Amino acid sequence: MRVLPGAVLGVLGGGQLGRMFVAAAQRMGYQIAVLDPAADNPTGRSADYSICADYDDEAALGRLADQCVAITTEFENIPAASLRQLSERRAVTPDARSVSIAQNRVLEKQFLRDNGFAIAPFAVIQQPSDHADETITCLLPGILKVSQFGYDGKGQKSVNHQADLTAAYAQLSHPICVLEKFMPLQREISVVVARGSDGEIKSFPVAENQHVNGILDISIVPARIPPALAQQAQAVACRVAERLNYQGVLCVEFFVVQDDELLVNEIAPRPHNSGHYSIDACITSQFEQQVRTLCNLPLGETTQHSAAVMVNLMGELWQNGTPDWNVILQCTTAKLHLYEKTDARPGRKMGHFTVLGTDVDEALQQAILIKKQLQRH
Ligand code: ADP
Ligand code: MG
Secondary structure (H helix, E strand, O other), rough: OOOOOOOOOEEEOOOHHHHHHHHHHOOOOOOOEEEOOOOOOOOOOOOOOEEEEOOOOOHHHHHHHHOOEEEEEOOOOOHHHHHHHHOOOEOOOOOOOHHHHOOOHHHHHHHHHHOOOOOOOOEEOOOOOHOOHHHHHHOEEEEEEEOOOOOOOOOEEEOOOOOOOHHHHHHOOOOOEEEEEOOOOOOOEEEEEEEEEOOOOOOOOOOEEEEEOOOEEEEEEEEOOOOHHHHHHHHHHHHHHOOOOEEEEEEEEEEHHHHHHEEEEEEOOOHHHHHHHHHEEEEHHHHHHHHHHOOOOOOOOOOOOOEEEEEEHHHHOOOOOOOOOOHHHHOOEEEEOOOOOOOOOOOOEEEEEEEEEHHHHHHHHHHHHHHHHHHOO
């Protein structure tokens, strides 16, 4: 059944993704309640109602279900049990099973491998000494990643020699890790897709992503790759959503390796940082698509009307005080987005800006110029 404007929607998690979901939903006339353990959070600053509670607080989840007709999540580490509890009373998208796969690197890789998606070679590490030497050596040099709660390159250690594995495992101090072979990357790309309850599916254009220290720095859209490769990435992303029987917005991150081979890196059961450009550059944004899938509305067109380059504004930029926003504001094709986070720590995503253009080279040049000017202050 369609949930129409005027209804109260719920969101689990109070970060910037929730905040941008609120903006899309409120524009359409919905009201929003957010549940987050922190009293002051970027989503709560613009939501209609806030519940400050842990994600596994059954009474608080009950209050959220009392208040909302349909509930989504912006944070991928919501306990699956909480999503199940809510789904007994309300429409919840994405579903607990999809989220529990996407939030656990071991389940995620097994799901991808078992469904025939190409991924980087890996081994599950629970006891570094359990594995035959050959199993480990063919994954070196590699990256050891914690199975849960890693993000923005956190919870990862490079392992260059067999002897380093035990130390890296001890340093990560997480019982279950994944050792993944280090892949020589030509590029990184990602595709956001939205899938409705009736199986209708729409993909956004492919984003080309540049990371710094494991954190997304710049997304260039459309990606500078051959059209056939872009279509293949979109088709794979749609197939991942279909195999999960997914409802909601999903992002699939890819590595492009030698000879334009595509490997799925990871999946996120929510809108994604690399899809923020869609707010300013597409007919429908990834956040409006999240509202539409949650409310059983038809999906919006995802056509991109302007080339776009999105740049993250990280906490480092605040080291000499508030950055000079005039640098962005005086550019007539740039869109500034700030998340109202009060504590500008290094490595923290504080906002982003998107530069629009007639082609990506023009937008990229302008974006890099703005980025340099911001860093100079
Ligand atoms: P996170 O959850 O932190 O985004 P990822 O697994 O996506 O974790 O890793 C973050 C970044 O680190 C990737 O976008 C990529 O730049 C780099 N990286 C991760 N795994 C590999 C790999 N196997 N080979 C080469 N680079 C990698
Ligand atoms: Mg990633």
